[in-house]
Amino acid sequence: MESIVKKNFLSELQAIDWDFVGENTSHAGVGLHWYPARFVPQIPSNLIGYFSEKGDTVLDPFCGCGTTLLESFRLDRKPIGIDINPVAILITKAKLTNISIEQIKSFTAKTTSSIAQKLLTKGDITLRAVPNLEENSRWYHPETLAELASIYSVILDLDDNSPEKIIGKCCFSAILNRVCSQDRHFGWICDGVHPSELKYKKASEAFNEKLVQFTNFVGYFRQSLKATEPRVTSYGDIDIHQADSRALAKFVGDNKVDLVITSPPYLSVTDYNKSSRLTMLWFGPDKWEELKQSEIGARFKRARKGSLEDYIEDSRKYMTEFHRVLNNEKYLCMIIGQSSSHPAYVELLLNITQEIGFDRIQNIRRNISVKRRRLFPRVQTEEIIILRKRE
Ligand SMILES: C[S@@+](CC[C@H](N)C(=O)[O-])C[C@H]1O[C@@H](n2cnc3c(N)ncnc32)[C@H](O)[C@@H]1O
Incomplete structure (x- = not known):
C-alpha cells in the first residue's frame, strides 16, 4: 500500500469499515498470547499505508503485544516499540524474533x-x-x-x-x-x-x-513478508524497549519519527501489569509495585482523589514527547476508547494536543468487537483520532 497522504485521503478514510469483522489475521499472531485491549492489525496497517512512506520510522509508545510493530515491519517501515509492561515486551520480542x-x-x-x-x-x-x-x-x-x-x-x-x-x-x-x-x-x-x-x-x-x-x-508471518518484501529493516534492527512513555529521550531523539500510531491506556478500564500477574510470578520483575504505579490510567487507581486530573497530566507528558520526536507536519494517530464514568475525557485529551502543537485532522468512530465489549462493558466504541504536528 503506497502512501496517499497528499491525495483525497479524508473521504477514503471515512469509506473504510474500521470494524474489520471476520478479516484474516493469521499473519499477526493474534491468539498467541492474550493481552488486554490489543489492536485489530488492520487498524495500524491501514494507517501506516495512508500516513507514511516505505522506509519511514513508525513509533508505537504503548505497543502492548506489538501489533503496530509487526505491521510496520511487514510494510517496510522501521518500527520502534515502547511499553512499561515487561510481558508486553516479551510478547512483542517473541513475535519479532528472527527464527526460521x-x-x-x-x-x-x-x-x-x-x-x-x-x-x-x-x-x-x-x-x-x-x-x-x-x-x-x-x-x-x-x-x-x-x-x-x-x-x-x-x-x-x-x-x-x-x-x-x-x-x-x-x-x-x-x-x-x-x-x-x-x-x-x-x-x-x-x-x-x-x-x-x-x-x-x-x-x-x-x-x-x-x-x-x-x-x-x-x-504465516514469513509468508506475508514475501508478499510485501520489506528491505529497510531486518529483524535485528527492531527497537523494542521496556520504558515509560512519558520519558522517551533515552530511546528516541528529536524529530526522528515519521508516524506515531498508538492506543494509550484508556482511563480506569484495565490494569495491564496486574493482568500479567501469573507471568510476573515466574519471570519477575522485582519492582512490580513501582511498575504498577507507573501505569497510566490503571483501573486500580480509579477511586483515588484526582485520578482524572492525574490521567490528563500524564497524557500531557506523553503527548509532549510525541510532539518532540515527530518530524514537522507528520501524523499522530491515536485510538482512544470512550469512558462512561468520564464521558468528556477524549475531548479533554484533544484540547491538550492542540495546546501542544497538533492540528486535528479527523476523528473516526469504530465499534469494539462483541467479545471485547463483554469483557469491558463500559467501552463500546473507540475513536481513531488523526492529528498532524504543526510546523
Ligand atoms: C491499549 S494498550 C495498547 C495495546 C496495543 N495497541 C496492542 O495492540 O497490543 C495500552 C498499553 O499502554 C501501556 N502503558 C501504560 N502505562 C504506560 C507508561 N507509563 N509507559 C509506557 N507504556 C504504558 C500498557 O502496558 C499497555 O500495554
Missing part, C-alpha cells in the same frame, strides 16, 4: 521430548526451583505445577537471548492463565482472587499446543 521455520520446528520437537523425559523421570522435577512457590501453589494443582516446573527448567537451560529462549518464555507465559485453577475471566486473576479449589490441567499438553501455534504463526 526449520529452527522453530526443531526447537518444538526437542523441547517436547525433553519435557516428556522430565515428566517420566519425576525425580528430576523439583518444586523448589519454582519461584514464588507459596503464591504459585495457590493458583495451580500440584501436578500442574510440577509440569510447569519441568517446562520452566527446560526454558531456563536455553541460551540467554537465543530466539528459542524468548519464544519458550512467551509460550510458557501464554499458558499460565489457561492452566491455573481460576476458571472465571481474567479480571479475577488480575485482582488476585485465588481459586477456591485446585483442579489438574495439563500444562505440558497446553505448552506443546502453544509451540505448534507459534510455529504456524512464524510460517
Whole structure:
C-alpha cells in the first residue's frame, strides 16, 4: 500500500469499515498470547499505508503485544516499540524474533521430548526451583505445577537471548492463565482472587499446543513478508524497549519519527501489569509495585482523589514527547476508547494536543468487537483520532 497522504485521503478514510469483522489475521499472531485491549492489525496497517512512506520510522509508545510493530515491519517501515509492561515486551520480542521455520520446528520437537523425559523421570522435577512457590501453589494443582516446573527448567537451560529462549518464555507465559485453577475471566486473576479449589490441567499438553501455534504463526508471518518484501529493516534492527512513555529521550531523539500510531491506556478500564500477574510470578520483575504505579490510567487507581486530573497530566507528558520526536507536519494517530464514568475525557485529551502543537485532522468512530465489549462493558466504541504536528 503506497502512501496517499497528499491525495483525497479524508473521504477514503471515512469509506473504510474500521470494524474489520471476520478479516484474516493469521499473519499477526493474534491468539498467541492474550493481552488486554490489543489492536485489530488492520487498524495500524491501514494507517501506516495512508500516513507514511516505505522506509519511514513508525513509533508505537504503548505497543502492548506489538501489533503496530509487526505491521510496520511487514510494510517496510522501521518500527520502534515502547511499553512499561515487561510481558508486553516479551510478547512483542517473541513475535519479532528472527527464527526460521526449520529452527522453530526443531526447537518444538526437542523441547517436547525433553519435557516428556522430565515428566517420566519425576525425580528430576523439583518444586523448589519454582519461584514464588507459596503464591504459585495457590493458583495451580500440584501436578500442574510440577509440569510447569519441568517446562520452566527446560526454558531456563536455553541460551540467554537465543530466539528459542524468548519464544519458550512467551509460550510458557501464554499458558499460565489457561492452566491455573481460576476458571472465571481474567479480571479475577488480575485482582488476585485465588481459586477456591485446585483442579489438574495439563500444562505440558497446553505448552506443546502453544509451540505448534507459534510455529504456524512464524510460517504465516514469513509468508506475508514475501508478499510485501520489506528491505529497510531486518529483524535485528527492531527497537523494542521496556520504558515509560512519558520519558522517551533515552530511546528516541528529536524529530526522528515519521508516524506515531498508538492506543494509550484508556482511563480506569484495565490494569495491564496486574493482568500479567501469573507471568510476573515466574519471570519477575522485582519492582512490580513501582511498575504498577507507573501505569497510566490503571483501573486500580480509579477511586483515588484526582485520578482524572492525574490521567490528563500524564497524557500531557506523553503527548509532549510525541510532539518532540515527530518530524514537522507528520501524523499522530491515536485510538482512544470512550469512558462512561468520564464521558468528556477524549475531548479533554484533544484540547491538550492542540495546546501542544497538533492540528486535528479527523476523528473516526469504530465499534469494539462483541467479545471485547463483554469483557469491558463500559467501552463500546473507540475513536481513531488523526492529528498532524504543526510546523
Ligand atoms: C491499549 S494498550 C495498547 C495495546 C496495543 N495497541 C496492542 O495492540 O497490543 C495500552 C498499553 O499502554 C501501556 N502503558 C501504560 N502505562 C504506560 C507508561 N507509563 N509507559 C509506557 N507504556 C504504558 C500498557 O502496558 C499497555 O500495554
